[in-house]
Amino acid sequence: MNNKPLIPVLAVFGVGLIGGSFSAALRRAGQVGKVLGVGRNRATLEQARALGLIDEVVTPAEAAASADMLLLSTPVGAMRKLLADMAPHLRDEAIVTDGGSTKQDVIAAARDGLGERASQFVPGHPIAGSEQSGPQAARADLYEQRKVILTPLPENSEDDIALVRSAWEACGACVSQMSAAQHDLVLASVSHLPHLLAFAYMGQVAGAPDAELRLRTAGGGFRDFSRIAGSSPEMWRDILLANRDAVLDELQAVQAVQQQIADAMRTDDAESLLALLTRAAEIRKAWDGR
Amino acid sequence: MNNKPLIPVLAVFGVGLIGGSFSAALRRAGQVGKVLGVGRNRATLEQARALGLIDEVVTPAEAAASADMLLLSTPVGAMRKLLADMAPHLRDEAIVTDGGSTKQDVIAAARDGLGERASQFVPGHPIAGSEQSGPQAARADLYEQRKVILTPLPENSEDDIALVRSAWEACGACVSQMSAAQHDLVLASVSHLPHLLAFAYMGQVAGAPDAELRLRTAGGGFRDFSRIAGSSPEMWRDILLANRDAVLDELQAVQAVQQQIADAMRTDDAESLLALLTRAAEIRKAWDGR
Numbered sequence: 001m002n003n004k005p006l007i008p009v010l011a012v013f014g015v016g017l018i019g020g021s022f023s024a025a026l027r028r029a030g031q032v033g034k035v036l037g038v039g040r041n042r043a044t045l046e047q048a049r050a051l052g053l054i055d056e057v058v059t060p061a062e063a064a065a066s067a068d069m070l071l072l073s074t075p076v077g078a079m080r081k082l083l084a085d086m087a088p089h090l091r092d093e094a095i096v097t098d099g100g101s102t103k104q105d106v107i108a109a110a111r112d113g114l115g116e117r118a119s120q121f122v123p124g125h126p127i128a129g130s131e132q133s134g135p136q137a138a139r140a141d142l143y144e145q146r147k148v149i150l151t152p153l154p155e156n157s158e159d160d161i162a163l164v165r166s167a168w169e170a171c172g173a174c175v176s177q178m179s180a181a182q183h184d185l186v187l188a189s190v191s192h193l194p195h196l197l198a199f200a201y202m203g204q205v206a207g208a209p210d211a212e213l214r215l216r217t218a219g220g221g222f223r224d225f226s227r228i229a230g231s232s233p234e235m236w237r238d239i240l241l242a243n244r245d246a247v248l249d250e251l252q253a254v255q256a257v258q259q260q261i262a263d264a265m266r267t268d269d270a271e272s273l274l275a276l277l278t279r280a281a282e283i284r285k286a287w288d289g290r
Numbered sequence: 291m292n293n294k295p296l297i298p299v300l301a302v303f304g305v306g307l308i309g310g311s312f313s314a315a316l317r318r319a320g321q322v323g324k325v326l327g328v329g330r331n332r333a334t335l336e337q338a339r340a341l342g343l344i345d346e347v348v349t350p351a352e353a354a355a356s357a358d359m360l361l362l363s364t365p366v367g368a369m370r371k372l373l374a375d376m377a378p379h380l381r382d383e384a385i386v387t388d389g390g391s392t393k394q395d396v397i398a399a400a401r402d403g404l405g406e407r408a409s410q411f412v413p414g415h416p417i418a419g420s421e422q423s424g425p426q427a428a429r430a431d432l433y434e435q436r437k438v439i440l441t442p443l444p445e446n447s448e449d450d451i452a453l454v455r456s457a458w459e460a461c462g463a464c465v466s467q468m469s470a471a472q473h474d475l476v477l478a479s480v481s482h483l484p485h486l487l488a489f490a491y492m493g494q495v496a497g498a499p500d501a502e503l504r505l506r507t508a509g510g511g512f513r514d515f516s517r518i519a520g521s522s523p524e525m526w527r528d529i530l531l532a533n534r535d536a537v538l539d540e541l542q543a544v545q546a547v548q549q550q551i552a553d554a555m556r557t558d559d560a561e562s563l564l565a566l567l568t569r570a571a572e573i574r575k576a577w578d579g580r
Contacts, residue, residue: 231571254491278523281521
């Protein structure tokens with residue numbers, strides 16, 4: 001362990017699951033000095049302080065003036081204003097990063113809000129969401145073996161990208177890089193669409209006249225399949241709207257396969273049905289969470 | 291613990307996850323004397339014997355002639371022939387039950403195969419499937435706190451129903467009863483359709499040109515949502531065909547909600563989108579696995 005931590009002063013905007021766990025993980029690794037917390041809700045900030053996730057509550061301007069790294073872990077919709085508030089005060093050496101689930105819209109907001117200082121913004125996305133939220137959900141081990149994707153801007157310095165990467169690696173995460181456009185397409189498929197499908201499924205069950213009996217009868221398959229339908233509706237409204245085109249394209253493609261399965265069932269075509277299920281099962285069984 | 295076990299001689303047809311775990315759980319509870327194993331695959335039967343799940347390998351006729359309880363835990367498609375094979379040899383006191391995921395088709399097979407002895411058949415369904423299978427997947431604790439649904443026939447005796455219930459309770463399960471028709475409708479919603487949706491989703495991901503990158507990027511939400519797509523394709527082909535009408539009705543209803551979400555996204559109707567997601571999230575968060 002170094003004597004000097006990687007990040008002498010960290011500022012976390014939004015002290016919930018993502019931001020609180022980033023702070024807790026860096027503290028556990030001995031890679032952060034002081035942690036400043038920024039947020040709209042006083043009670044949440046006090047709770048984060050009581051839990052030891054942050055040391056001080058500050059304003060966006062104060063955070064910008066003193067932090068070495070600033071993590072935006074608020075809902076994406078709140079980031080534009082925070083970036084504009086911090087821009088005039090941001091130190092030249094400071095690095096801003098984020099934990100947003102979509103990247104192209106966050107980058108647009110950063111260019112708007114930070115202007116020339118957008119070069120100090122290294123966009124990131126820890127794939128470690130949960131249906132839990134708030135400071136009490138934060139855990140020092142949340143990012144262990146989890147994936148973090150950075151989608152750097154052309155104007156980012158290599159040093160800044162490397163420091164953000166090191167911070168996430170200190171949290172135990174596996175970091176990779178891709179373009180923001182590619183990120184949004186891939187995440188539409190592996191994260192946003194499964195959420196849409198799980199929400200739609202649970203919504204239909206909720207609306208059934210015998211919903212009570214259904215829920216009473218549901219078992220382990222239901223539990224895992226529908227878990228993500230318990231996620232924050234506000235957050236997922238924003239993500240689905242921010243990445244609308246890609247998600248709608250994926251939905252259409254998946255509905256086409258749903259229809260192939262339905263057609264095979266309707267025509268009693270056991271062979272085609274087996275082929276469709278087998279392709280899915282083989283790729284799922286081969287998946288190792290890599 | 292009684293000196294006399296609940297089931298002096300148990301016969302298990304199909305010594306995989308469901309049958310092997312039933313035997314293991316009853317053994318652990320001290321509620322079974324001898325366990326006979328029936329199956330098509332010699333190697334699987336030997337493996338089950340080596341694992342201590344069964345004591346002897348016998349034919350269907352031998353099992354029928356000596357067992358007090360017979361559990362059919364083969365694929366549903368294989369049950370009709372097994373029932374016909376055992377029928378002429380079945381003891382008057384023997385109770386036959388099963389672990390099939392659909393009930394109306396199994397009952398039809400039992401009436402065909404057992405004829406007048408159908409009164410000795412108490413249909414059941416342990417909701418404890420898994421993407422695992424085979425004797426090595428069997429566990430004495432598989433049924434702990436899991437749900438088992440019995441769908442008795444009008445001609446079943448109360449004593450026989452009670453004994454099957456006691457056996458599952460000895461395995462740690464929570465047992466309830468409903469009609470076979472109701473079972474098949476409810477399971478179409480809470481089990482069969484989630485499997486169809488997960489298979490369709492994984493099939494679409496598998497077919498994407500960038501499937502590799504998608505799988506490499508996928509995280510925890512994907513993991514849980516798609517887990518059941520790794521289930522046995524043969525078993526699920528049979529279930530989807532056996533319960534076709536109910537599953538297709540549910541699929542249509544869920545696709546309608548998918549379309550409502552897509553329409554709200556397409557028209558940028560944040561309010562309707564939030565309402566749709568909120569209804570789903572609230573009912574999922576309130577679900578406690580009851």
